[in-house]
Amino acid sequence: MNKLTKIGLSMAVSASLLAGCAGGQQAEDKTAASGGASKAKAKVTVWHNWTGQDAKAIAMRKILDDFQAQHPEVTLEVEGLPTDGLKTRLRTVAAADEMPDLFVMWPDAMTKEFVKGGLLQPIDEFLNSKPEWKNNFIPNALDGYTVDGKTYSVPMNLAPSSFIYYNQAIFDKYGVKVPKTWDEFKTAIDTFNKNNVTPIALGNKANWVAQSTIFSTIADRVTGTDWFLKAATQNGAKFTDPEFVKSLSMLQDLGNAKAFQEGFNSIDENQMMQLYFQGKAAMFMDGGWALANLVKNAPKEVLDTTHITVLPAIDGGKGSAQMTAGVVGTGMGVSKKLTGANKDAAMQLLYALSGPDGQKATLESSTLVSYKIDLDKTKAHPLFVELNELMKNTKISPVYDSKLSSAAVDVINNGLQELLMGGNPEAIAKKIQDAQAGAIGK
Incomplete structure (x- = not known):
């Protein structure tokens, strides 16, 4: 398209074309005298x-x-x-x-x-x-x-790239609380599955979605930001390090727990949003940019019960719990x-x-900005006000595709699709490491 x-x-x-020659010349003289000139x-x-x-x-x-x-x-x-x-x-x-x-x-x-x-x-x-x-x-x-x-x-x-948008009505219906820990997150996924509700809608056909909206934040929770910046520059860390392999394994565990609907690698973001709009999914993970779509297009009964939170903390992780990936x-x-x-x-x-x-x-338009401008809370949608308030206490860590070479981005995006279909975390980690090292000549 x-x-x-x-x-x-x-x-x-020009008016001069409609006037006589003398009138046209007078108009030109007047324009010149006043310092005017056509752009x-x-x-x-x-x-x-x-x-x-x-x-x-x-x-x-x-x-x-x-x-x-x-x-x-x-x-x-x-x-x-x-x-x-x-x-x-x-x-x-x-x-x-x-x-x-x-x-x-x-x-x-x-x-x-x-x-x-x-x-x-x-x-x-x-x-x-x-x-x-x-x-x-x-x-x-x-x-x-x-x-x-x-x-x-x-x-x-x-562009913070990783929030959990959730339908409070579905959470309440099945007695699920908004997860603050990884164990609570897994419990919520299990409860929704038992009740035939898709826990998290995912549209990963454009394969950057899982990397940007889910994995970058999981990885930061596990490895910490400093480790990633070292690995991106190949200076004191490698993508074959155990902490990165653990990050891959944690994303794969979500897939194995059926956190996402079947066929997630074959539908796009718009189809993902439709699953949420139709009440078939309790959550979806997306960037702050998704709110502009929600406010404009979500059914009122869904929009009115939608709220936003960040990915839960991961026990033993080196990253901050109040972080989201982004740029x-x-x-x-x-x-x-x-x-x-x-x-x-x-x-x-x-x-x-x-x-x-x-x-x-x-x-x-219900989109966050990197510019000092006050939000008029009396005019903004309540959900955007909620996001704006959440960001006051949430820091941004680098989303992976903002720091990696284009070659490594292609490898990690394809690798995460493979991972969620049962691929080997260690083998995928090595592909990412080789791509980044090769791209920057190390």
Whole structure:
């Protein structure tokens, strides 16, 4: 469904064409005397992943539409792709040095790879020209987009990637309490299974889902963040270490306990959400971004009884219990080839999407932001207020695909699918270790 939507606007017919020659010349003289000048025409290709009917996607597409209406001198060529499709497409065109002008990209690993490939241009000059914008991001928000002291984007949201969304009515019906420990979590899974309720809906067809929304947090609970950062840089830790193998085994144990419905590797996130919306699943695990979908599309009887918590603590683990995996959020990359009027237009659109107004629109779409802006609790949905309050006491650890090389990300995503189908944890750990070590030359 990679449908290219080209939005072209025609310039209004000049009044001088309707007037006589003398009148037209007078109009030109008057414009010149007042210092006016027509804006240079520009064209900008834009790739994004705001393809759904969730509140965030709708809000972002509206910004694109509004920008086009307000800038008739600019032609936007806009293409929307699902998240996994966008990531794949970007890496394909990156290999051919054919990047779009402006595109959604991810911090840390993807940004660094694109900078290393000479595909991006920094935005420091533009960012520094608007200090009230630059200085209003939360601490360290720009770190994932900064390479060798240069900033290549800013986050448009905040993306904690691993929460448990649960239906309190189903919990109450079967006398299950919200789990605070791993044993309580396993007990809840067992109780739901005994009552023919899917414990956790999972849609892992786009195989990043299990890695991002479940495994990254399980692994952090077991190994701790410091271990992962050492393993990612191959400096004092390896993915064949016992603690990482234990993390894999714990995810596999969930699969063996039938925590997820059958066929989870063959359905996508939308189908996963439908299982929850239909009351067939007591829980699903997803990022903070899922709330925009819930608020917009969940049946009222489900939405009204939905609450949010974090994955329970793991006994003996080295990680904090009040952590979720995640990143600061996606940003807009600017192609290094962009110059002149096209570059100016792209920068203005970047500001529309990620400047103060864009951040406000994102927050009002029930999506967290990496920007200092107050939430109006009187207007926000109660579930988003709940998420916002939860985040005040929850820290973010790096989601695995933000720190690993693209080669290692492919291996771990495929490996987790294999693991949940009965694969050997030690063998999968070795594949991940070999991929990461090979990618960074160690």
